[in-house]
Amino acid sequence: LDLAYPGAGVCFEYEGEHHLRDPEQWARDIRRHEMLVERGWRIVRVTKDDLYRHREELFTRIRLALAARD
Structure with a gap:
């Protein structure tokens, strides 16, 4: 995991x-993703494009992921 909010069950990859x-x-990434989903984590996958070209959309995705766990 690159960043996680364990209390909310949300992580970022x-x-x-x-x-x-x-x-x-x-293959390791796929297995880790499946394991996290099985354990109830919500995963937000982030790319370079998200960080540099679509930052506001990324922030919206993050807010929605965290809000869904409230």
Whole structure:
């Protein structure tokens, strides 16, 4: 996990390009994602594009994810 709010059950995963280029990393990411969902976590996946080009949309996604857990 790159950032988590355990009390809210919300976490953030940064999906860098290296995750797509390394098949083993990609497989680990998929397994971790499935495990977190099974345990009730809500996952917000974040890309470089989200951070640099769609920041307001990202903030909205974060607010919605946290609000859904209130």
